[in-house]
Amino acid sequence: MKFLVIDDSATMRRIVVNSLQRIGVTDIVEAGDGKEALSKFDASIGFIITDWNMPNLGGVDFARAVRAREDGKTVPILMMTTRSLKEDIITALESGVNNYIVKPFTPQVLKDKIDALTAANVAG
């Protein structure tokens, strides 16, 4: 399955990619913001991990844009952000995000969320 990792911090992208590789994910596409991610998104993407605060197009607007597309209705979207106010989390949920990780993340939490979303997507 191809993963799309979106974060404006190159450091964070490397950390997420490293964590994914450790759990056996090798097909990974990276983007520095939502705008770049939209240009790289297509039906081959099977899982999205996105930051919230990014220049040009943030994670919530990116999620809305993906959900508005025919080929983006069901792809799992995992938001990974420092934002942890309840109203922010609800906003993310309403934008079409399937689950949420608060930074700094632990590899175990990342793995659990990916497993749960992948299983739910297969079942759904």
Added chain:
Amino acid sequence: MTPNRAAEVLYESEATLRLVDRELGELKAGEHPADAAFAAGEGRTILASLPYILQLANSEILQVIRSLRESRSALEHSTVERIQHTHSKLQEVTSATETATNGILDALDRAQGLIDELDADNGGNAGRGKDVRNSLRDEIFGIIGALQFQDITTQQINYASNVLLDMEAKLLRLMQILDPGAGKSEIATKLPEMNPAAPTFDMHATTQDQEKRQSVADEVFSSTPKA
């Protein structure tokens, strides 16, 4: 100019202008008692001294303007310039930590590669050597995870920078109010424009209480029915 002197100048200017205003008002309205006598006596004296009064008022007003210009200049050089310098220093810190973090990540990648080579040399044999190599991988992975601090502190610095830029913009507006005729100085023109590609941040970004904050997110997602 000290604040006390500025207050004195303002007070004197106000008093002089009030005196001029009162005399002009009385002359215009013809309310002065005994107009005929006034025109011939006291009124003539006041009229004669009017140019002097106006000159005095003008001189006081010029003094106030000079004082405002001094205030503007002091504000610009001591405050605005310092804010711009601090903002620039914060950007340097962000850039330096990002470079250093990427350097550490590169080194950790190389270390992982070396462990893989050791594994290959030993044919992936089980035993003490393999345990040590796996422990080293775990340690390296732990260090990589800990480097998330860089993203979070960068957001905190970006927030602090943004507060400084906001203060700077407000001070520059105040300077324009103090002395609108002075135009934009070299320092004022350095004010950054709003840029959609500018660094973004979460003003509440923190490395603290991660588990507690994660549990809030988990609660929201588990309690909301799936669409």
